[in-house]
Amino acid sequence: MSLSQFSAPIWLIFLVVVAALLVAYLIAQRSKHKHMMRFANMELLERVAPARPGRWRHAPIALLLVGLLLFTVALAGPTKDKRIPRNRATVMLVIDVSLSMESTDVKPSRLVAAQTAAKSFVQGLTPGINLGLVAFAGTASVLVSPTANRDETKAAIDQLKLSERTATGEGIFTALQSIETLGAVLGGADEPPPARIVMMSDGKQTVPESPDDPRGGYTAAREAKAKGVPVSTISFGTKYGTVDIPNEGGGTDRVDVPVDDPSLREIANLSGGSFFTATSLEELNKVFDTLEEQIGYETTRGDASRPWLILGVLVTAAGLVTALVLRQRLP
Template sequence: MFSNPWWLLLALPVLAVVAVYVYILRKRRRRALQFANLEVLDRVTPPENRWVRRLRHVPLAVLLVALLLMVVAAAGPQAERKVPRNKATVILVMDVSRSMEATDVAPSRIKAAQAAAKKFADELTEGINLGLISFAGTASSLVTPTPDHAATKAAVDKLQLADKTATGEGIFAAIQQIQTLNSVLGGQAGAPPARIVLLSDGKQTVPDDENDPRGAFTAARKAKEENIPVSTISFGTKTGTVDLDGDRVPVPVDDESLREIANLSGGTFFTASSLDELNKVYETLQQEIGYEMRKGDNSRPWIIAGTILAIIAVVGSLLVNQRVP
């Protein structure tokens, strides 16, 4: 793909030079045949001289290749490039139910989640609007989407655990935040791309059914309608437990429901059972969210290659032919 393909027509004069050069060589050879026996001449000519005769054509050939590369550069070759997004909206939705006290992830699920979330905020591309929502029995909008990622980091430090898990409410709250921001930015048509990143460790408990009007699966379908993918992170292990009123209560992660939320919304499902794994998940998301592929000018490598070959052609001609080609 070229931005100015008509410049490729300049390759025709270059090819014409090749044709003229070959014609001149053949004409010179035919003229020489009229006055000498080339077979005898080849036998009496030292081998090193024959190599020199052949090498004298190389500089011009290299120069012609350099010119062709320059022609391609002039035509404006295009290529897909990964560039930072100028605009996007990301809402972190974090589970703060009591199960996040489990210590199967050191030092605990919630502490590890906080550390990883802050690292994610630090490394997220500048200019992206980042918001934060926490949920337990209800959802709380802690930070409205803003390019000031420090605000999200400060709010992450202040997360407080509570009873129950209303996953659907967290997703609905995130959708509402994104819709509000989009209305300010001029409506859905001109809105930047948006993504919800949901981190949870357990199954929804409020309401009981994920397909309830306020359930997680219903919220995921709504996100799909709004073109807002929900990337889910199942954080923890199957052996996690917490101490509730003196009893050790198992709190295994619920991969199945979180995977279904991602599938229904068009997002991506991840699992993490340690802080290192969670950081890697966030790094992957940062690459997906913070960058986009755009077509852009790719003439630079062609220009560099053409310039290098042109220099080689000139130097080679001076060494072999004692003149510039």
């Protein structure tokens, strides 16, 4: 434990006093022994001197000194990291509903698995977080504005519908707009609540063609970075996913829809968020569990003196009891 982990480290100087008391006790014991050895008749000394409790006679003082040490540490105000639920934050869940989410490389399908995991994530978030939902394919729309009503968000997740194309940038821009709207509505605070975007997608952006386009994914990620809103991305699916797309002849064409890890990783990096991959419902649940921990709780330095105070009281009391039992008097 370093000095930076104490709120009032100046009290640690009292440890010098505790050490001085220990030295004084040792000197007193040594002087007492020398005084007793001055008796010439050791046989007479053994008859007149009271029986000594041996080494245990030092136990009361030892316990009292340890008690003082514990009290000193408590006075110095030890601190430790504490995880506390956030009571003021905004999270936008952005889900890709492009046709590639119909792939069954993740059973029963990418979309159904995503819905199952997303609802679990929604239910597990701490109550103090306002959660919103954005769905995107060729365009993006806010299905649920940030709210503490989890049932509303879960119901909207159940109603997700697939559509053509993938406009990743639009999904991020729409989420940012929703976050700004909530901040304007809340008002009054010194600064808006901290916000985070969680984006789950399985495919490469198709609208516009370049992610660096003014409405592209990379541009949106840079905008999120500028606004202090990290985007955590989840690349969901495998490299072997396929979907059957209807063709003009009335049949279907099988199209490969591999996940696009590089672009989603870059979006996370550009925005200051985290990048995750998942190839199954189980893995996706683990990712969402990790995000729940990151988003739902914050780590702060808190007071940790109570255990030291309790130990100090117990050890000091033990020292007094030991003194009464062994020496029939207090030290």
